[in-house]
Amino acid sequence: MTVEVLFGLLGVVATGSALLVVTTRQMVHAALWLVVTLGAVAGCYLLLSAEFVAWVQVLIYIGAVVVLLLFGLMLTRAPIGASVDLDASMAQRLAAAVVAGATAGVLVVSLVDAFRGEHIALETDRPRGHSSAVGAALFRDWVLPFEVLSVLLLAALVGAIVLSRRDVSEPAERGVT
Amino acid sequence: MSVFASPDVPGFGSDLPIPWWLLLVKAVAIFVFLVVMTLFAIWWERRVVARMQHRIGPNRVGPFGLLQSLADGVKLALKEDIIPKAADKVVFVLAPIISVTPAFMAFAVIPFGPEVSIFGHRTALQLTDLPVAVLYVLAVASVGIYGIVLAGWSSGSTYPLLGGLRSSAQMISYEVAMGLSFVGVFIYAGSMSTSQIVAAQTQYWYAILLAPSFVIYVVSMVGETNRAPFDLPEAEGELVGGFHTEYSSLKFALFFLAEYINMVTVSALATTLFLGGWHAPFGVTSFWAGANHGWWPIIWFVLKVLIALFVFIWLRGTLPRLRYDQFMRLGWKVLIPSSLGWLLLVATVRAVNAQYNLQSRDVLLYGGAGIVVILLLTFIPDLLATRPSEEPEGEPEWDAMAGGHPVPPMPGQSRPVLTGARASDDDDDLPTEDDT
Numbered sequence: 001m002t003v004e005v006l007f008g009l010l011g012v013v014a015t016g017s018a019l020l021v022v023t024t025r026q027m028v029h030a031a032l033w034l035v036v037t038l039g040a041v042a043g044c045y046l047l048l049s050a051e052f053v054a055w056v057q058v059l060i061y062i063g064a065v066v067v068l069l070l071f072g073l074m075l076t077r078a079p080i081g082a083s084v085d086l087d088a089s090m091a092q093r094l095a096a097a098v099v100a101g102a103t104a105g106v107l108v109v110s111l112v113d114a115f116r117g118e119h120i121a122l123e124t125d126r127p128r129g130h131s132s133a134v135g136a137a138l139f140r141d142w143v144l145p146f147e148v149l150s151v152l153l154l155a156a157l158v159g160a161i162v163l164s165r166r167d168v169s170e171p172a173e174r175g176v177t
Numbered sequence: 178m179s180v181f182a183s184p185d186v187p188g189f190g191s192d193l194p195i196p197w198w199l200l201l202v203k204a205v206a207i208f209v210f211l212v213v214m215t216l217f218a219i220w221w222e223r224r225v226v227a228r229m230q231h232r233i234g235p236n237r238v239g240p241f242g243l244l245q246s247l248a249d250g251v252k253l254a255l256k257e258d259i260i261p262k263a264a265d266k267v268v269f270v271l272a273p274i275i276s277v278t279p280a281f282m283a284f285a286v287i288p289f290g291p292e293v294s295i296f297g298h299r300t301a302l303q304l305t306d307l308p309v310a311v312l313y314v315l316a317v318a319s320v321g322i323y324g325i326v327l328a329g330w331s332s333g334s335t336y337p338l339l340g341g342l343r344s345s346a347q348m349i350s351y352e353v354a355m356g357l358s359f360v361g362v363f364i365y366a367g368s369m370s371t372s373q374i375v376a377a378q379t380q381y382w383y384a385i386l387l388a389p390s391f392v393i394y395v396v397s398m399v400g401e402t403n404r405a406p407f408d409l410p411e412a413e414g415e416l417v418g419g420f421h422t423e424y425s426s427l428k429f430a431l432f433f434l435a436e437y438i439n440m441v442t443v444s445a446l447a448t449t450l451f452l453g454g455w456h457a458p459f460g461v462t463s464f465w466a467g468a469n470h471g472w473w474p475i476i477w478f479v480l481k482v483l484i485a486l487f488v489f490i491w492l493r494g495t496l497p498r499l500r501y502d503q504f505m506r507l508g509w510k511v512l513i514p515s516s517l518g519w520l521l522l523v524a525t526v527r528a529v530n531a532q533y534n535l536q537s538r539d540v541l542l543y544g545g546a547g548i549v550v551i552l553l554l555t556f557i558p559d560l561l562a563t564r565p566s567e568e569p570e571g572e573p574e575w576d577a578m579a580g581g582h583p584v585p586p587m588p589g590q591s592r593p594v595l596t597g598a599r600a601s602d603d604d605d606d607l608p609t610e611d612d613t
Contacts, residue, residue, distance in 0.1 A: 028330060032268070035323070055312045063319025064349060070326055071345050080265045080333050131309055131369060 007047050014040035022096075025082035031070050038062050052131040195300060202295070203304045207284050214482075215437040216246040222490045229494040250430060258426040263333030272331060273424070273431035276324025279317045280438040286310035287445045288372050290455045290474035302455075302475065303372060310371040311359055314446060315352065318401070322348045324435065325403075325420050332423035340419030343409050343501065350505065351400035351407075354512040358394040361387045361516075361523045362450050375454030384451040388545040389519045391451045392552065393512050395488075398443040400508065402436065404489055406496035407504055444485035445478075452481050503559075511555050519548050 017036040024030050038061045045054035070078075088096070138146055220235065220243055227234030235242035260269060290302035307313050322345055329341020363369055365387060366377040374383075384391040400407040411419030421432045448454060455474035462468050468477075499507070522544045575590040577583060586592055 026265075028265075028268070032327075051307060052309050052312070055309055055316045058316035059312065059319055063316060063322065063352070067319070067322055067326065067345055067349060070330075071342065071349075074326075074330055074338060074342055078330060080263065080331070 003047055007044060010040045010043045010047070013037075014044070025084065025087070026080075027073060027083055027086070028070065028078050028080075031066055031073065034069075035062055035066050038066070050134075052134050196298065199295060199298055199300060200304070203302075204285075207304060208281065211281060211284060211438050211441060212434075214441045215434055216250070217243075218437050218440065218486055219246040219249075219433075221486070222493070225487070225490045226494045229491075253430040254427055256426040258428065259423075261333055261423050264423065265331040265333065268327050268331035270428070272324050272328035273428045273435075274324075275327065276321060277431045277435040277438070279321040279324075280435045280442065283314045283317045283442045284438075284445065286313055286371050287442075287449055288375055288454060289478055290472065291470065293472055301372065306370060306372050309369045311363070311369050311374070311446075311450070314442070315356055315359075318439075318442075319348075319352060321435070321439065324432075328424065328432070329420035332420075334423055336417045337420050337422045340411060340416045340422070343416075344403060344420060347403070347407070347409060347504070347508075348401055350508040351397040351512075354393055354508060354516060355397040355401055357513065357516040357520060358390045358397065359450065360520055361390040364520075364523050364527055371449050371454075374450055375456070378453045378456060382451060382453040382456075384453075386542075386545075387451070387523070389515070389548040389552065391447075392549060393516045393519075394447060394451065396507075396512060398447060399489065399492060400504070402439045402443055402489075404436075404440065405493040406498050408498060409501055409504060440486060440489055441482065444482045444489070447485050448478060448481040452485075454478065506559075511552070515548060515552055515555075519545075522548075 014037050017033045017040065020033040021030050021037065024033060038057065042054045042057040042062070045051075045057060223245070224234040224242070235245035238244040238248045260266060285304040286307055288301065288303040288306075292299050292301050294300075325344045325348075326341045329337040329339070329344070332338070362374060362383050365383065366374045368374060368377070403409075403411065411421070416422070421429055424432060455469075455478040457465075457468035457474070457477050467473065526544070575586045575592065
């Protein structure tokens with residue numbers, strides 16, 4: 001019982017702070033609410049006894065992704081206080097709400113339909129969230145998507161380096177002009 | 178809370194219920210241990226650095242000045258608490274708390290000793306034993322970065338912002354190298370649980386078996402804790418005090434506490450992962466069989482942590498601060514590639530060993546020695562390459578208005594002979610003492 005209540009509370013925290021991410025007028029605060037959201041999701045993983053995934057979530061998303069986001073914000077501009085000039089128009093807000101609602105609807109319907117109230121036992125001899133279970137699943141059953149994703153990341157990495165290096169992109173520009 | 182029960186870790190939830198008061202006693206003991214270690218480390222650092230600089234150091238308050246840190250703490254608490262007008266108030270107050278809480282939390286998984294009996298309960302000297310304990314330490318440490326970044330940002334001032342930026346870049350870069358140095362230990366021990374890693378080191382310490390991992394870890398742990406020679410986020414000559422420039426009173430004290438607890442934590446992690454944990458040093462067990470039983474292992478553990486702390490202090494007393502680009506080059510171009518290569522070797526040796534049952538120890542030892550040599554060799558081009566580029570070759574042109582101010586010629590530069598209307602009037606370009 002406690003698990004269900006805690007899970008629900010964490011879900012409320014996650015969605016509430018996710019709403020605050022998009023509604024707050026202070027840029028850095030938005031990033032900080034994102035940290036709360038991701039932390040609450042990590043708490044959900046922990047409740048489902050997926051300790052490995054939970055701590056990886058904290059390490060990667062909270063410890064690296066959002067820190068880099070903050071880093072980028074502070075390198076460009078991160079004013080203290082509200083930045084009113086970034087407010088979206090009413091039409092944009094409506095469109096964003098429709099898209100977000102539709103995505104949530106699709107996800108909820110497909111997940112509910114897929115499991116149909118099925119219960120998965122968490123406390124077996126070898127929990128599904130154990131690091132060896134995750135590793136076996138990742139490198140046996142899902143190895144192709146995993147490798148494709150890593151190639152995608154590598155491409156992004158190479159692209160970022162090419163874009164940021166002047167001495168690589170300059171000859172091309174010279175050729176155009 | 179049977180949810181957190183994990184079947185392969187005894188004594189935590191699943192097999193024997195630990196009474197709640199015992200958990201509380203352990204938690205309070207860890208808290209007290211960390212605070213006392215901080216007070217002691219500050220005093221020790223001041224005394225050791227003083228001795229290295231032919232001074233005496235604090236010696237007035239208490240025996241040998243041992244109570245100096247306590248007196249400083251009381252003084253800090255009584256100072257005025259200033260919040261700058263331009264600051265983001267909530268985040269400004271939150272930042273020191275975010276900084277210090279993870280520092281305490283990380284110690285929950287460090288094993289102090291084997292199972293002992295406390296008031297009739299058999300329990301390990303460790304608050305909790307997660308199956309992914311080392312990952313937990315890394316995750317918690319990465320949360321600690323927020324304290325520094327947010328402190329720098331929320332101060333509403335330039336120098337703290339720059340200090341915060343530097344520290345976030347630094348800690349992220351060195352966390353990668355640190356994580357990679359752990360992977361060798363995981364592969365060799367077959368577990369991420371601290372207690373099982375310690376148990377796997379009964380015979381050989383991983384500092385010897387996995388020497389390159391250990392070297393990489395030692396370098397990155399100094400970078401991760403923002404200590405000299407990698408203390409760029411608070412470089413006094415460039416950034417005043419760095420991220421905590423605007424902080425005063427107890428908030429400043431919290432940052433200070435967090436820095437020293439982090440030092441103790443990474444030292445304890447080095448002890449646990451590479452220096453055999455609470456196991457007695459080599460040879461002690463040959464004449465004293467009970468050295469690894471009961472409460473004695475705490476002594477070995479604390480001794481090893483103190484030695485690691487001494488290395489921190491020694492480095493601070495010896496090495497000058499690195500420049501930022503040198504520091505980043507060391508992290509990205511030396512530590513990370515070499516640890517990746519080393520991991521490839523370790524994984525190959527383990528796989529080959531599992532297949533053919535070879536003597537993996539020899540292969541690892543020779544390979545490790547080779548990689549240490551390569552690591553040291555990489556410093557040589559650095560030493561040779563940076564020197565000439567810093568000092569321009571030959572006699573550079575003297576720019577009389579360099580940087581917008583009139584400046585005298587530097588050594589090796591000479592005044593140019595003026596040609597033009599004024600030069601034709603006088604023999605010399607500028608008035609000399611003979612003219613007056």
